[in-house]
Amino acid sequence: MSTDNETVQMTGREAMREAMRQAMLSDDRVFLMGEDVGAYGGCFAVSAGMLDEFGPSRVRDTPLSESAFVGAGIGAAMGGMRPIVEIMTVNFSLLALDQIMNNAATLRHMSGGQVGVPLVIRMTTGGGRQLAAQHSHSLDGWYGHIPGLKIVAPGTIDDFRWMLGPALADPDPVIIFENGGLYGATGEVSQTDPGFPLNRASVRRAGRDLSLITFGGTLPTCLEAADQLATHGVEAEVIDLRSLRPIDDETIIDSISRTHRAIVVDEGWKSVGLSGEIAARIMEQAFYELDAPVARVCTAEIPLPYPHHLELAAMPSVERIVDTAARVMQGEAVAAAVA
Amino acid sequence: MSTLDADTRSAMLHDMVFVRRFEERCAQLYQQTKIRGFLHLYVGEEAIATGVCRLLRPDDAVVATYREHGHALMKGVSPESVMAEMFGRIDGCSGGRGGSMHLFDAEHRFYGGNAIVAGGLPIAVGLALAEKLAGSDRVTTCFFGEGAMAEGEFHESMNLAALWDLPVLFCCENNRYAMGTALARSEAQTDLALRASGYGMPAWSVDGMDVEAVVDSTERALTSIRAGAGPVFLEFQTYRFRAHSMYDPELYRDKGEVAEWREHDPIHALFDRMVADGQIEPDGLSAIEAEVDAEIERAVDFADASPIEDVATLERHVYAPTLEEVAR
């Protein structure tokens, strides 16, 4: 008899595959559509075996026409289906940005609330695998700018398993950003749905001196940085945003009213980015709780380079987080672009 | 081409006159600043919306463009709600939020105008995909101008629809000008039906100024689609008698060409044939116009009386209302 919080070990791709399988088994409105999701089993092998199990009608390989098949996903959702559209990586989603922004995000408003788009779009995101500039972008923050969309980013394997359900149940379009690095990572997955609300952040590690605010691929980096900081006597709290739109201000502000210092860690670029948005919200809502300026650790302001050592130097790293934390604890403003 | 019986003809005549007078009244209202923003009028192309929509079932879906008044009215969206929408009032078919370019009516499955050229095509393909997966024989009709055919989304949508045998009726309203660019200056291959056939779907050209030809072709196309044979592409040759929109000085075409096309006015073409067949009195047109004008005036009064939305509900219609908001 398994107790309700017994867990099982899974990789990121296995967790998302199980999520899709269970969704399709329990609701025949749900179907999967995307490039190479069927015969090939998914570019990152997330949907391996699903074509045999559900057949070509519900696991649909598409031509390389992002605008058309994302638009078709929107239309099918308007038509009463609950599609899961996989865009191979966020880098290709730019071809479908017109459909995502001008249709998916906006139809409900233009129609005075009559037309909803209950669609889930999954995209791989993030760098670090030497795929060079056009395959390594982290544009999760961009999409967080658009009213009408809901944006989530699983950082734990448990979230890879349990975010899809509520996303499919949502009457509005939800985009799930899956960091490619986590597909191969293993983690604990609870047997039953923990029922954690899609739009709430989670304190992954409690601490009292400093709040590390991050999401997705950089969550493991922050947890490691927090462990290192602990050896120096600095107890860092790690907040996993989970949702980039809406942002769970309450959890962030509650944390900062206890730690009084914050570092936002985002694999996107610093300029005009998500990290700036979070820093602004902290300034607006917790200014008088701050004992140091909010610091940001982001990817260097360059397209990601191919060489591994350069790519690692550009991206947020444990060292850069620990160094920034040390300076924040002294109340220094950390404004350097790369810092 | 079978000629239609008198009742059908007079109904279509009434519809075309209604759309024509509705659009002309909008032009006037625009000048009185009652309608703002962009306004694209359907004057001259009435036969297509009248002919095609007449054959659609209430549960068929329509996706149109920003030149959509005729399609909306012929698909059953009430003139009052269309006019109120252009006045930006809460009784508009989109609650006042969309305006002329974004008329929506879920009940009549009219899925809006789309202000992005070819932006509606992928959606139509999707709506048809849903029907296919649900195993229904409902058709999704997608109206667009010839300008859309230069967009990548046109190519991707046509290919996907053909590839998956989806129940889509692609209706290209070729009015010869994409805003200020003549067809020959934007398309290497100006035989649009020939291009469409390249995707492996039936495609032919139709005289968009002859409403009976429109009806005939649409009937054949719908029969094929409902039988599951996949999408059909119809190119309707037509002409807009007024500017692209209210801001357009029309420098790109000469007045002679416009006069020549006015000779093919779809309303007069049908009216003359009905008079010749003794189905209507030679002065019958003015009676229809008077009746239509009165109906349109009621729509204008309705729109004028409809209140504007309170700013307090500004942030509504972005996401689905939560249970509490619905209860409130």
Added chain:
Amino acid sequence: MTTKTDVGTMFTMPSLGADMTEGRITEWLVQPGDHVERGQIVVIVETDKSDIEVEVFEPADVAELLVAAGDLVPVGTPIAVFEPVDPRRATTKHTAASRDEAPDTADAPSPARTPSLAPAPTPSPSPHAGAAAAHVTSPMIRHLVDELHVDPRRVQGSGPGGRVHRADVEAAAAASRRPKVSPRARRLMSECGIDPAVFDATSYVTGDDVLARASGPRRPAPAVCEQPSKADRMRTHIAELMTRSWAEIPHFHLAKRIDLGALTERLAEANEARALSDRVVPGALLLCAAARAAAMVPACNGWWVDGRFRPADDVRLGVVLSLRSGGILVPTIDRADEQTPFDMMKRLSELVQRARQGRLRASDMGEATITVTNLGDLGADSVAGVIHPPQVALVGFGAVHDEVSIIDAMPAIRPVVHASLAGDHRAIDGLTGSRYLTQLQSQLAGPLLEELS
């Protein structure tokens, strides 16, 4: 509360409660000429709630009493003059005139910092201020100006014709440096009425630094009307507090039935082995558990102020004591989460005794971070309390009593207590509240048991 003057130390009327603006001297316990030691009670002060014994923090000789018994004076009014009697302090007495050099051992426990230099008045940089802007000549001076990031216009040349010397540059540098004070620190300074100048000009001041210096309560007290009788005053005070709480705080109530079988068994064993005077009552254990649970669930341990929750840094447990003559007193126990059951029993019995004699001390009346109302063994089986603002939670214990419980599917008589949590829904919600009650339960099963053996 003492403030240094040239003559001696002015002893002022202390603020002894969040809502206190005035105090009446009930009785002086010392006379001019007496010597007092640190911690000695020198005066009894009557407040809305009760008479409070006020102690001194430094050894001193009583020089003069400024306010007679029975007089009502606002908080902060000097009420006596004490001559500090401390070898270290003695020397400063002679050179008290030049206060700046006196080592800053002021009453508030200042953090380990170098004595603060009051920042020299910054010369006004306006160009038309007498001598032309100092002309920086020698390269050495220019280098120094750069090195110390000094604005040349700020440097006042003290040499002939405005020549600039090294000392001038250094003075300008020192003047331009203001302490880096964080927004939180600035807020807390204004709330605690602390002058930024007390901090070293070169230091980086955080909120924690300010809290360390602040000793008095942080909240401005509302005005108090004329003096009804003491008992009535207490009643009106309680009435005010409770109505404000009920009006402002959106209460929610959660309850949990906790089995105390193991605990009462272990307690009986412990008591049997100890003398009567060391015997521990169950109430003391409930207080330990309540305090430790507050430490584990910080979201319940703090204050709702200005529309925001401010967590406390330690657990100062408010204990509601009902007086036999009616009315309640709510003294506090500092670092309540660190007390063993035996410490807690000792402190509880001291508090009960002092409260019943109406002789609570200033240190007993600190600002609670969370409050427990304990009806002891007489009252109801359970209680849903009213939160004491500005706190955000109130823990209620009914009487410990026997109930039928199902153990291994068999009915059994077990001693239980009904614990309840009243929560301020602006600050916390049901999840946090239930997390607190679960912590409370585990404290009563786990660690407290071992500490009893």
Added chain:
Amino acid sequence: MNARQIILDAIERIAPDVDVAVLPPDVDFREEAELDSMDFLGVLTAVHEATGIEVPETDYAQIISIDRFTDYLSNRMQSV
């Protein structure tokens, strides 16, 4: 001093507002005088100071009423 008087004095010391003279001797005096566990401990402490006798918790049941407490105390006083 007899046991009964010692007990009544102890109660009066802890609960001055109670008129011990009219306390019914055969009822649970803890309830009657509204003595909570702290007060009850105070009473036992007072009795201990007066007689040197400590009442263990296990004997609480035998001293429910003033009469029974008096018998219990006097027996303990004779046996010391």
